[in-house]
Amino acid sequence: MDTGTHLVIGLGLAGLAYIDPVVAADPMVSTAVLIGTVAGSQAPDADTLLRLKGNAAYIKNHRGLSHSLPALVLWTALISGILWLVFPALPMWHITMWVFIAVAFHVFTDLFNAYGTQALRPISERWVSWNIIHIFDPVIFSSHVLAIFIWSVHLMRPEILFPILYAFLALYYIWRSWTHYRLESGLRPRDPTYEPGDRYTLIPTVHLHQWQIVKRKQDGSFQLGELRNRKINWIDRVSCAVHPAVEASKAHPNIACFLYFSSYACAELKEHAWGYEVRWADVRYRHRKQYPFVAVLLLDKKLNPIDSYVGWVSDSRLEKKLRMGGA
CATH class of the missing domain: 2.60.40 (Immunoglobulin-like)
Known part of the structure; x- marks a missing residue:
């Protein structure tokens, strides 16, 4: 999910925590839980900092180790440990439980969109993407915003309001999953081609x-x-190009990162006076007749790398990022 949705989910889980009598009975505990669920709902995406190392490192590792099985424990321990230092007298087992729920729920919801996660690491490095929920789902976001508003103006007690919200969302996820399965399984008989x-x-x-x-x-x-x-x-x-330049491009670190992430990559080859332009595109992301999620490598006539780019970019901006003249 997007950052905004993870934020409102963190707030929603803080409201849901009021079903825990220990949380509901003490404002200090509920405050600690609020901080913990908001932090826990954001923590796995801390790997966004990998952008500082470059787009290739970010693409290869985003939603990788940070969303893995060991990370669920590590993020929970880190956030709970900090809360323990700030609130040493509070019942930390209750707070830790809600922090863990927030971290796990973040990873769980990310499994449902097309980008996916490596949530099964270290058992498997396979990218798990169920293609059921868009990265921004207006139903999930708006229902949380509405519930948080109702809570903030005291129209309904959180221990009643948020179980209703999450029961509704559970049914919504079930409905979307069934709809996806039914429609996808019906594509073959419905497709005349x-x-x-x-x-x-x-x-x-x-x-x-x-x-x-x-x-x-x-x-x-x-x-x-x-x-x-x-x-x-x-x-x-x-159509995906077949050429020695395409095969040579797979050895470049940026292209290798892109292919490690995407199993829907297709190569396009352009020959220039100075050499070759190999453009790998993830065909899942089509926007305005373009495929903006790309990994591009320029090679000279001897298939030596000249320049490269990996990430999100339009055709008009790509030439500005690469030495298209082969310098």
Whole structure:
């Protein structure tokens, strides 16, 4: 989820904590829990600081170790330890429990969008992305904002309000999961262009009844489309280049980071007077007829690297970031 949604979830979990009699009975304990759930709901995304080391390090590691099984314990221990220093006389087991719930809930909600996490590390380095909830979901965000407002103006007690909120959201997640399964499994019989070997991935958008479709063809190419009102509309076809320059690019650290993260990467090759431009794009992220999530490598005629870029960028800005003249 996005940072704003994680923030309101942290506040919502602080309200839910009032079902714990120990929290509800002491304003100091509820204050500590509030600080802990807000911090816990943000902590796994502290790896955003990896941007300081460059986009490649960020892309390879964001939602990696920071969202892993050991990280759930480490973030909980760190936040609870700091709270213990600030509030030494409070019942720390209760506070620690709610901090852990906030950290775990952050990782759990991130599993539902297309970006995914490496939540199974160290058991597996596989990226887990269930493609069910958009990174910003208006239902989740607005329902939290409404509940927090009701709580703030004392229209309903939090121990009643927030169990209702999270019961509703549990049903919402179940409904979205069932809808995704039903629609994705129905793509093959509904697609008149289906060919043996085609594999479909249904990706959520910010609109509840609109989905993106990525169809991986048996020849390695991709077909991109939309699903609206249960009708498929194919909008693009992307063929992946095969060339020695493409193979050579895979050894470059920036390209390797990109390919480590994305299993939906497709290479485009452009030949110039000075050499080659290899552009890897993640076809899941199509925006205004472009694929802005890219890893680009410039190579000379002998396939030696000249310059590279990895990250989010438009076509108009890419040339400014790279030495397209081959200097």
